[in-house]
Amino acid sequence: MTDLETFRTETCAWLEDNCPAEMRTDMSGDNDACWGGRNFKFQSEAQKVWLERCAAKGFTAPSWDKKYGGAGLNRAQEQVLRQEMKRINARPPLSSFGVWMLGPALLKFGSEDQKLEYLPPITRGEIRWCQGYSEPGSGSDLASLQTKAEDKGDHYLVNGQKVWTSYADKADWIFCLVRTDNSGSKHEGISFLLFDMETPGVEAKPIKLISGKSPFCETFLTDVKVPKRNLVNEEGQGWNIAKYLLTHEREMIGETGAARPVSEMAVDLAGLEDGKLADPILRGEIAQAEVDDWAFKMTMGRMLGEAKAGASLGAKSSMLKYYGTELNKRRYELLMDAAGGDGLEWEGERSDDGRLAKSWMRTKGNSIEGGTSEVMLNIVAKRVLDMPGA
Amino acid sequence: MGLLLNEDEVMIRDMAEGFFADKAPVSELRRLRDTKDETGFDRALWTEMAQMGFAGVLIDDDHGGNGMGYMAAGLIAEQIGKNLSATPFLSTAVLAATALSKGGSEAQKSEWLPKIADGSTIMALALDEGGKHNPKKTATTAEKSGNGFKLNGSKAMVADGHVADKLIVVARTSGDVGDPDGLSLFLVDPKADGVSVERTIMADSRNSARVELDNVEVDGDAVLGDIESGDATLDAVLKAGRAALSAELLGAGQEAFDQTLGYLKERKQFGKIIGEFQALQHRAAHMYGEIEVARSAVLAALTALDSGDENADLYVSMTKAKLGKTAKHISVEGIQLHGGVGMTDEYDIGLFSKRIRVAQEMFGDANFQLDKIASAKKF
Structure with a gap:
C-alpha cells in the first residue's frame, strides 16, 4: 500500500469513529455553520464535539504545520481528506475567515511569534476574525483607503471607517488595512494591522441589504490604540499582503455555485408538461446555463491543476471570479423566471420567508464583492492578455 | 479529471502544430480557393498526413492504424482549425473510420480501414x-x-x-x-x-x-x-464528428481571438493603441474567459470519449453547443474589432468567421444540441 492509500484508510476510519451522525446531514444554510469565537453558541453538542475532535487532529486547517494547530498535510493528503469527508457528507467542522484568509497571510508574511500566537486559537475555533478592507470612499479603488494609523511610539492610533466588514458584530479580532504614510504613492503607505474588536473606540453596526438581513457591517474606528507588535510584516507592506489575500479570495468565490443543477431546481419550481418545461425559450436558456456551468467546473479543475502545486493562479483567478459570479447571477435569474409569481413572495411560511427571492437578490452582490466584474476584466486585460495602458 | 495533457499528447500536439503551420497554413486554403482547385485539398498533403499517422488515429493496430484515440484526434483537429487546413481528416479519418470501426463487418474493416489509414481511400x-x-x-x-x-x-x-x-x-x-x-x-x-x-x-x-x-x-x-445496427453506429459517428468539429472550432476560435488581440495591440487611432481603450479591453477579456471555458469542455469531452464514460454523448453535445456559441461570438467580435480591414479579403479574420459558421452548423448547431441536452436531462 502506498503512503497515500494508508492515509486514506486511516482517515476513513478516523472519520467513521469521530464524526457524529448529526454532522453528516446537509446544512440548511449559514445558520448551521460553526463559526467559533468567544461568543459563539453551539447549535448542538454534536457540533461542539465535531469541532473539538477535528481541532485536536489538526483537521480544521489541515495543510498548516502541526505547531500552528494544523495537521501538516500535503496537497494530495488534503484532497483525500476532502474526498473522504464529502463521501460521508461530513459538515465542515469550522467556518473561519481566520483559516481562509488571515492564516494564509500570516503564514506568508507574519513573524514566527505572530504565527504561534494567532494561528492555534484560530484552528481551535476560539478566536473569530473579520476583515477590514473596504471604506465608504474606497471600493473598487481599494488602495485609496484613508483609515489612518498614526505612530505614537509604542502604539498606533487608528481613526477611520470600514465598510462591508462581514460579521464585524460577531468577530473577536479584525485584520485591517490602514494608512501609515501619505507621502508616496497610494499603494506604498498601506499597512496590515491586527487588533481586538473589544478595544475601546471600535464600533460595528450591521447593514441591511436589498436581500434583507446580512452579515455585513459598518465599522467605526475612533482613537483605537493598537500595540506596535500587532503590525504584520513591515509598514508599507499592507498592499502586497492584501493583493495576495484577494487573489486567494477570488479563487474561492469563483467556486461558489449551486449544489444542484439549475434544471432540477427549475423543474421543482415550474413543473413539466409532456416531459418538458412549458416555456421553450426558458428551457433553452437553462440548458445553456448548464453547459456553461459544467464547462466552468471543468475549467476550475483544469486551471488549478495547471498552476504548479502550491502556486497561486495569479491574475487568471480574476477570470474565474468574473465568470463564476456572472454565471451564478444568471442561474438565479432563470430560477426566478421558472418560479414566476411564487418566487416573488418575500415573507411567510409558504416561501420559507422568501428564500428564493432573497437568494436571487443576494447574488447581485457576487459580481461586486471581492472585486467587481469590471475590475476583474481590467485585470485580465492588463495582466493576462498584456494589453497596453495604465 | 485534471484535463492536463500527458506526455504522449503533448508530443502529438506539438507535432500537429508544426506540421499544419508549415504544410497547410491559411495561405494554402487561399491558393486552393483562388485557383479553383478541383480536388479542394492537396492529395500530397493527405498522403503525408497518413504517413504521420494522422489518418489512422481512430483505427486500431490490426487494421493499419495506431489507435491513439479521440484526444489525439481532437488535438489534430484543433491545429486544422487554427490553420484552416483543407484536408479530408473529418470526412475520412474521423467519420468513415468510426463508422467502419464501430459498425462494419470484419470483412469491411479489413478491406477499408487499412486504405483509410494509408491515405489511399477517401470516404464521405x-x-x-x-x-x-x-x-x-x-x-x-x-x-x-x-x-x-x-x-x-x-x-x-x-x-x-x-x-x-x-x-x-x-x-x-x-x-x-x-x-x-x-x-x-x-x-x-x-x-x-x-x-x-x-x-x-x-x-x-x-x-x-x-x-x-x-x-x-x-x-x-x-x-x-x-x-x-445502423442507429448505434450513427450515434457513434456523430459523437466522434461533433467532438472533432468542437476541437476544430476551438482551434479556429482561439486563432481568431489571438489575431484580434494582436490587432488591438498594434492599431493606433486618436494617437493611442486602441487596445488601451477600456471598452475594447473588456470585450477582449470576456472572450478570453469564454475560450478558456470552451477549451475545458473540449478536453473533458475527448477524455470522456477515450475512457468510454457513460455520459460521453451528453458531454459531447454540451461541448458542441459551447463551442458553437463561443466560436461564433469570437468571429463576430473579431471582424468588428478589426474595423474596416476586417471586411477585406486580405485579412484572415473573415476566413475564420466563414469556417466557424460552417463548422458550428455541421451535425447540429448550439440550439440543436441544447434541445438534445434538455431532453437527455429530462427537462
Missing part, C-alpha cells in the same frame, strides 16, 4: 438532407430489392462528397420520417448508376457536395454491419 458521410441537421428526419429510403437494396433520396452538406471513393449513405430501412430509429448505413460507389454528385462551393471554401440517389441498386453486402 451522406447524412443531412435539409438545411438543418436532424437525423430523425431522414427521408432517404432503402427498400429491399432482390438480394440488396434500392436507395432513393437527396443529401446535402456532404463533406468531401465530390472526391470520395466511397459514400457512406444514411437511409431509412424502417419506420417513418421523424422516428429516431430505423436508419441504416450503406457503402455506395459514387459512380454507380443513379448516383449524381454535385460539388457545392460553400462560404468556407472547403469541400461539400449534394448527392442525389435515384433508384440506386446496391448489394446486400453494401450494408455497413447489418441494418439493425
Whole structure:
C-alpha cells in the first residue's frame, strides 16, 4: 500500500469513529455553520464535539504545520481528506475567515511569534476574525483607503471607517488595512494591522441589504490604540499582503455555485408538461446555463491543476471570479423566471420567508464583492492578455 | 479529471502544430480557393498526413492504424482549425473510420480501414438532407430489392462528397420520417448508376457536395454491419464528428481571438493603441474567459470519449453547443474589432468567421444540441 492509500484508510476510519451522525446531514444554510469565537453558541453538542475532535487532529486547517494547530498535510493528503469527508457528507467542522484568509497571510508574511500566537486559537475555533478592507470612499479603488494609523511610539492610533466588514458584530479580532504614510504613492503607505474588536473606540453596526438581513457591517474606528507588535510584516507592506489575500479570495468565490443543477431546481419550481418545461425559450436558456456551468467546473479543475502545486493562479483567478459570479447571477435569474409569481413572495411560511427571492437578490452582490466584474476584466486585460495602458 | 495533457499528447500536439503551420497554413486554403482547385485539398498533403499517422488515429493496430484515440484526434483537429487546413481528416479519418470501426463487418474493416489509414481511400458521410441537421428526419429510403437494396433520396452538406471513393449513405430501412430509429448505413460507389454528385462551393471554401440517389441498386453486402445496427453506429459517428468539429472550432476560435488581440495591440487611432481603450479591453477579456471555458469542455469531452464514460454523448453535445456559441461570438467580435480591414479579403479574420459558421452548423448547431441536452436531462 502506498503512503497515500494508508492515509486514506486511516482517515476513513478516523472519520467513521469521530464524526457524529448529526454532522453528516446537509446544512440548511449559514445558520448551521460553526463559526467559533468567544461568543459563539453551539447549535448542538454534536457540533461542539465535531469541532473539538477535528481541532485536536489538526483537521480544521489541515495543510498548516502541526505547531500552528494544523495537521501538516500535503496537497494530495488534503484532497483525500476532502474526498473522504464529502463521501460521508461530513459538515465542515469550522467556518473561519481566520483559516481562509488571515492564516494564509500570516503564514506568508507574519513573524514566527505572530504565527504561534494567532494561528492555534484560530484552528481551535476560539478566536473569530473579520476583515477590514473596504471604506465608504474606497471600493473598487481599494488602495485609496484613508483609515489612518498614526505612530505614537509604542502604539498606533487608528481613526477611520470600514465598510462591508462581514460579521464585524460577531468577530473577536479584525485584520485591517490602514494608512501609515501619505507621502508616496497610494499603494506604498498601506499597512496590515491586527487588533481586538473589544478595544475601546471600535464600533460595528450591521447593514441591511436589498436581500434583507446580512452579515455585513459598518465599522467605526475612533482613537483605537493598537500595540506596535500587532503590525504584520513591515509598514508599507499592507498592499502586497492584501493583493495576495484577494487573489486567494477570488479563487474561492469563483467556486461558489449551486449544489444542484439549475434544471432540477427549475423543474421543482415550474413543473413539466409532456416531459418538458412549458416555456421553450426558458428551457433553452437553462440548458445553456448548464453547459456553461459544467464547462466552468471543468475549467476550475483544469486551471488549478495547471498552476504548479502550491502556486497561486495569479491574475487568471480574476477570470474565474468574473465568470463564476456572472454565471451564478444568471442561474438565479432563470430560477426566478421558472418560479414566476411564487418566487416573488418575500415573507411567510409558504416561501420559507422568501428564500428564493432573497437568494436571487443576494447574488447581485457576487459580481461586486471581492472585486467587481469590471475590475476583474481590467485585470485580465492588463495582466493576462498584456494589453497596453495604465 | 485534471484535463492536463500527458506526455504522449503533448508530443502529438506539438507535432500537429508544426506540421499544419508549415504544410497547410491559411495561405494554402487561399491558393486552393483562388485557383479553383478541383480536388479542394492537396492529395500530397493527405498522403503525408497518413504517413504521420494522422489518418489512422481512430483505427486500431490490426487494421493499419495506431489507435491513439479521440484526444489525439481532437488535438489534430484543433491545429486544422487554427490553420484552416483543407484536408479530408473529418470526412475520412474521423467519420468513415468510426463508422467502419464501430459498425462494419470484419470483412469491411479489413478491406477499408487499412486504405483509410494509408491515405489511399477517401470516404464521405451522406447524412443531412435539409438545411438543418436532424437525423430523425431522414427521408432517404432503402427498400429491399432482390438480394440488396434500392436507395432513393437527396443529401446535402456532404463533406468531401465530390472526391470520395466511397459514400457512406444514411437511409431509412424502417419506420417513418421523424422516428429516431430505423436508419441504416450503406457503402455506395459514387459512380454507380443513379448516383449524381454535385460539388457545392460553400462560404468556407472547403469541400461539400449534394448527392442525389435515384433508384440506386446496391448489394446486400453494401450494408455497413447489418441494418439493425445502423442507429448505434450513427450515434457513434456523430459523437466522434461533433467532438472533432468542437476541437476544430476551438482551434479556429482561439486563432481568431489571438489575431484580434494582436490587432488591438498594434492599431493606433486618436494617437493611442486602441487596445488601451477600456471598452475594447473588456470585450477582449470576456472572450478570453469564454475560450478558456470552451477549451475545458473540449478536453473533458475527448477524455470522456477515450475512457468510454457513460455520459460521453451528453458531454459531447454540451461541448458542441459551447463551442458553437463561443466560436461564433469570437468571429463576430473579431471582424468588428478589426474595423474596416476586417471586411477585406486580405485579412484572415473573415476566413475564420466563414469556417466557424460552417463548422458550428455541421451535425447540429448550439440550439440543436441544447434541445438534445434538455431532453437527455429530462427537462
